[in-house]
Amino acid sequence: MATHHTKMLIIGSGPAGYSAAIYGARAMLEPIVVQGLQPGGQLTITTDVENYPGFKDVIQGPWLMEQMQAQAEHVGTRMMWDTIVEVDLANGSPFRAVGDSGDEYIGETLVIATGAQAKWLGVDGEQELGGKGVSACATCDGFFYRGKKVVVIGGGNTAVEEALYLTNHSDDVTLIHRRDELRSEKILQERLFASDKITPLWNKTVSAFVAGENGALGHLDLVDTVSGEQSTIEADGAFVAIGHAPATELFKGKLPMDDGGYLQVEAGTPKTEIPGVFACGDVMDHTYRQAVTAAGTGCMAALDAERFLATQQHAQKEAAE
Numbered sequence: 166m167a168t169h170h171t172k173m174l175i176i177g178s179g180p181a182g183y184s185a186a187i188y189g190a191r192a193m194l195e196p197i198v199v200q201g202l203q204p205g206g207q208l209t210i211t212t213d214v215e216n217y218p219g220f221k222d223v224i225q226g227p228w229l230m231e232q233m234q235a236q237a238e239h240v241g242t243r244m245m246w247d248t249i250v251e252v253d254l255a256n257g258s259p260f261r262a263v264g265d266s267g268d269e270y271i272g273e274t275l276v277i278a279t280g281a282q283a284k285w286l287g288v289d290g291e292q293e294l295g296g297k298g299v300s301a302c303a304t305c306d307g308f309f310y311r312g313k314k315v316v317v318i319g320g321g322n323t324a325v326e327e328a329l330y331l332t333n334h335s336d337d338v339t340l341i342h343r344r345d346e347l348r349s350e351k352i353l354q355e356r357l358f359a360s361d362k363i364t365p366l367w368n369k370t371v372s373a374f375v376a377g378e379n380g381a382l383g384h385l386d387l388v389d390t391v392s393g394e395q396s397t398i399e400a401d402g403a404f405v406a407i408g409h410a411p412a413t414e415l416f417k418g419k420l421p422m423d424d425g426g427y428l429q430v431e432a433g434t435p436k437t438e439i440p441g442v443f444a445c446g447d448v449m450d451h452t453y454r455q456a457v458t459a460a461g462t463g464c465m466a467a468l469d470a471e472r473f474l475a476t477q478q479h480a481q482k483e484a485a486e
C-alpha cells in the first residue's frame with residue numbers, strides 16, 4: 166500500500182477526467198487519474214461516434230478513449246488502475262481519497278469526473294444488441310436511423326425528449342410506456358401529442374430485444390401490463406430512456422446533490438461548494454450528457470483548479486512576508 170501525492174487528483178477516466186488531466190498536466194499540476202472500473206468511461210461500450218469534433222469519418226468510441234488516455238499520459242498524467250472507495254473532504258485542501266487497492270491519494274485539488282450510467286431494462290437481447298439497434302442515447306445514435314422505424318421506451322421527460330428528437334430523423338417513432346399516461350412535464354406531453362410522427366403505445370413492457378436476419382435488431386417482444394397479452398413490434402432502432410444514475414454514492418452527505426443524485430455546482434462553473442473540489446462531465450450534467458460537453462467541463466475544472474492553487478500560493482506568500 167502506498168500514498169500518492171498530487172496537485173490535482175482526478176477521479177474518473179471518461180472524456181471529462183482525461184480532458185481535465187490534459188489541461189492539468191500542461192499546467193504542470195502533475196495530475197493523477199484514478200480510472201475506476203470502466204477505464205475510458207461510457208464511450209468504451211459504444212461503437213460508432215460521429216459527433217465528436219475533429220474527425221470527418223466515423224470513429225469508434227473505444228479508439229477515441231484510447232487516444233485521449235494516450236494524450237493525457239503523453240503530457241505527464243499518471244494513470245492508476247484503482248477505484249476510489251472513500252473520500253475525506255471535511256478538512257479542506259489537501260483532500261484524501263482511498264482506493265480499492267488500499268492505496269491512499271492526497272490531492273491539493275480534487276476533480277470529480279465519475280460520470281453516470283444509463284439505466285437499462287435488463288431483458289434478453291438488450292446487451293447483445295447494444296450498438297446494433299439498441300441504444301440509450303438518441304442524440305448520439307438517432308442519426309444512424311434516418312428514415313427508419315424507431316421505438317423509445319419510457320414515460321418520463323427523457324423518453325419524451327428522445328422521441329421528439331428522433332422525429333428529426335424518422336417519421337415513424339413509437340413511444341412504448343408501461344402505463345397509460347406519461348410522467349413527463351405537461352409542455353413536453355403537448356409537443357409529443359401534437360406530433361404526427363410519434364405514436365404512443367400504452368400499457369406495454371418490453372420482454373426481449375430480438376435480432377433480425379442481419380444480426381441487428383429486428384423486433385421487440387412486448388407484454389401488455391393490463392391483459393398480460395404478448396405481442397411484437399418491428400423496429401430498426403430502440404432507445405431505452407428510463408433515466409440515468411450518476412456515480413455519486415461516494416459523495417453522499419459530503420457534497421450537495423439534486424433530487425436525481427447529480428452533484429450541484431455553481432452555475433456556469435465546475436465549482437462545488439468546497440473550495441478546491443470541482444465536478445465535471447455527466448456527474449454534474451443531466452441536461453447535455455455528451456462527450457464533447459464532458460470534455461469541455463473537464464477543461465474548465467482543470468483551469469479552475471490551477472487558479473485555486475495559484476490563489477492559495479499567493480495567500481501563503483503574503484502571509485509569510
Ligand SMILES: Cc1cc2nc3c(=O)[nH]c(=O)nc-3n(C[C@H](O)[C@H](O)[C@H](O)COP(=O)(O)OP(=O)(O)OC[C@H]3O[C@@H](n4cnc5c(N)ncnc54)[C@H](O)[C@@H]3O)c2cc1C
Pocket residue numbers: 176177178179180181182199200201202203204205206207208210211213214215216217247248249250278279280281282283300301302305306412415445446447448454455456457459
Ligand atoms: C451507448 C452510448 C453511446 C454514446 N454515444 C455518444 C456519442 O456518439 N457522442 C457523444 O458525444 N456522447 C455519447 N455518449 C455519451 C457519452 O459517453 C457521455 O456523455 C460521456 O462519456 C460522459 O463522460 P464523463 O467523463 O462525464 O463520464 P463517463 O464516460 O461516464 O466516465 C466515468 C468514469 O468514472 C470512473 N469512475 C466512476 N466511479 C469511480 C470511482 N469510484 N473511482 C474511480 N473512477 C470511477 C469510471 O470508471 C469512468 O472511467 C454515449 C453514451 C452511451 C452510454
